[in-house]
Amino acid sequence: MLTRQERAPIVPEEESNTKWRIVVNEDWCKGCGFCYTFCPREVLEKSDKFNTKGYYPPVATNIDRCVGCGLCEALCPDFAIHVEENEEHSKRGGK
Numbered sequence: 001m002l003t004r005q006e007r008a009p010i011v012p013e014e015e016s017n018t019k020w021r022i023v024v025n026e027d028w029c030k031g032c033g034f035c036y037t038f039c040p041r042e043v044l045e046k047s048d049k050f051n052t053k054g055y056y057p058p059v060a061t062n063i064d065r066c067v068g069c070g071l072c073e074a075l076c077p078d079f080a081i082h083v084e085e086n087e088e089h090s091k092r093g094g095k
């Protein structure tokens with residue numbers, strides 16, 4: 001299991017005012033596209049930058065639309081994407 005520090009947050013915590021955070025271990029991604037194709041809220045898009053393996057990982061371009069359903073995480077065959085509750089949002093009393 002990776003620690004939070006070992007994962008690369010797509011949306012830095014200080015910039016996110018949403019309840020959910022999408023965290024991607026970019027170098028585990030094999031660019032299958034399941035996460036950004038099947039996200040029911042169109043939160044994710046294919047990055048325009050490739051990872052160290054030459055694949056394009058997802059980017060959470062519409063994080064404010066995320067409902068934390070976890071489908072992206074469940075579908076990823078490489079365990080490269082995770083959904084986390086944004087602790088900063090909770091501390092500020094967000095819902």
Ligand code: SF4
Binds near residue numbers: 039040043072
């Ligand atoms: S948790 Fe659900 S809504 Fe959020 S990015 Fe993943 S699939 Fe989309």
Ligand code: SF4
Binds near residue numbers: 028030031072075076
């Ligand atoms: S489902 Fe996983 S391996 Fe496929 S594009 Fe998304 S993060 Fe990468």
